[in-house]
Amino acid sequence: MQIETIDKNKLPKHIAIIMDGNGRWAKKHNRERFYGHQAGAEAAKDIVETAAEIGIRFLTLYAFSKENWNRPQEEVKSLMQLLIQGVTDNLEYFKSLNIKLKTIGDFENLPENVKQSVLTAQNQTKENTGLTLIVALNYGSRWEILEAVKKIALNIEKKIISIDDINEDLFDKNLNTAGIPDPDLLIRTSGEVRISNFLLWQISYSELYFSDLCWPDFRKAQLIEAILHFQNRERRFGKTSTQIKNNNENCK
Ligand code: IPE
Ligand code: IPE
Ligand code: MG
Numbered sequence: 001m002q003i004e005t006i007d008k009n010k011l012p013k014h015i016a017i018i019m020d021g022n023g024r025w026a027k028k029h030n031r032e033r034f035y036g037h038q039a040g041a042e043a044a045k046d047i048v049e050t051a052a053e054i055g056i057r058f059l060t061l062y063a064f065s066k067e068n069w070n071r072p073q074e075e076v077k078s079l080m081q082l083l084i085q086g087v088t089d090n091l092e093y094f095k096s097l098n099i100k101l102k103t104i105g106d107f108e109n110l111p112e113n114v115k116q117s118v119l120t121a122q123n124q125t126k127e128n129t130g131l132t133l134i135v136a137l138n139y140g141s142r143w144e145i146l147e148a149v150k151k152i153a154l155n156i157e158k159k160i161i162s163i164d165d166i167n168e169d170l171f172d173k174n175l176n177t178a179g180i181p182d183p184d185l186l187i188r189t190s191g192e193v194r195i196s197n198f199l200l201w202q203i204s205y206s207e208l209y210f211s212d213l214c215w216p217d218f219r220k221a222q223l224i225e226a227i228l229h230f231q232n233r234e235r236r237f238g239k240t241s242t243q244i245k246n247n248n249e250n251c252k
Contacts, residue, residue, distance in 0.1 A: 001228070003224060005228060006224060010231045011056060012056065012207075012227065013184055014059075014182065014183045014185075016060040016061075016185070017059070017060065017186075017188070017189075018186070019040060019063070019189060019215040020190035020214075021190025021191070021192075021213070025040070036214075039216035044063075048061075048099070048133055050219075052130055052131040054227070057132065058180055058183075059132070060183065061133070061135055063135050064105075065139055065196060066105075066139065067196070084114055087101070087135075088121070091120075094121070094125060095128070097130060097131070098130030099125060099128055100130070100131070100132045101118075101121045102134045103122070103134065104135075104144070106139070107138065109138060110138050141200040142200070144176050147174075152166060152171070172201075182203070183203055183206045184206060184235075185206060185209060186198075186203050186206040186208050188211070190212070190214050190215060191210070207233050
């Protein structure tokens with residue numbers, strides 16, 4: 001798959017990815033789960049680089065969920081270490097690609113050393129104007145939605161806003177993703193067909209794409225293929241196909 005095959009006028013502005021299958025990839029190669037996470041980090045770098053090259057504006061990578069704390073302590077520890085490494089070792093490279101780093105999720109409750117490396121990277125890339133790379137870290141969509149509800153409720157209690165001010169726009173502004181457009185394309189690897197508490201509000205109208213490959217095998221060619229699929233979809237947002245392009249396609 002070549003980048004040139006992508007229609008630059010129909011690019012998804014925001015791609016979100018559930019990077020799943022590192023453990024199964026390692027098992028397939030008769031290695032420890034850690035080895036899979038390491039390979040997964042390399043795939044993530046590849047995808048960031050490709051997204052920047054294609055001209056994608058926003059890329060969100062689901063790196064660690066709130067539920068992932070329930071994994072064996074050793075695995076959690078190694079994942080945190082890989083996160084620090086991924087952010088620190090790639091910082092100069094991201095800067096050279098004009099990438100801006102952001103995170104979503106419960107940042108406060110991350111280990112101190114993870115927070116420090118992320119803050120440094122965020123600070124040093126905040127003026128960049130290329131791809132915005134959003135890492136979902138200690139993220140859970142239900143948590144995010146409840147946080148937004150609490151912030152809004154507090155503002156009502158303080159009489160800063162009234163109940164009538166609550167609308168989709170206000171709710172958007174109170175989410176971690178404030179200012180970031182909703183994903184146009186959501187990708188999940190590893191053959192699992194579920195959302196796992198990821199961006200529940202934001203993906204209302206995203207196109208969903210599932211790949212059977214384990215995450216470490218999802219590379220440049222596969223991202224291009226996913227984007228080409230996206231470009232062949234018809235996004236109707238509730239309208240009829242005739243309204244969109246004067247052409248009624250049949251269901252199978
Ligand atoms: C994704 O791969 C990485 C994280 C969730 C952190 P997994 O570790 O979930 O891999 P599988 O699903 O066990 O194969
Ligand atoms: C989703 O993968 C979370 C991340 C990719 C970080 P999981 O492997 O944790 O999801 P489930 O448990 O299979 O739904
Ligand atoms: Mg998994």
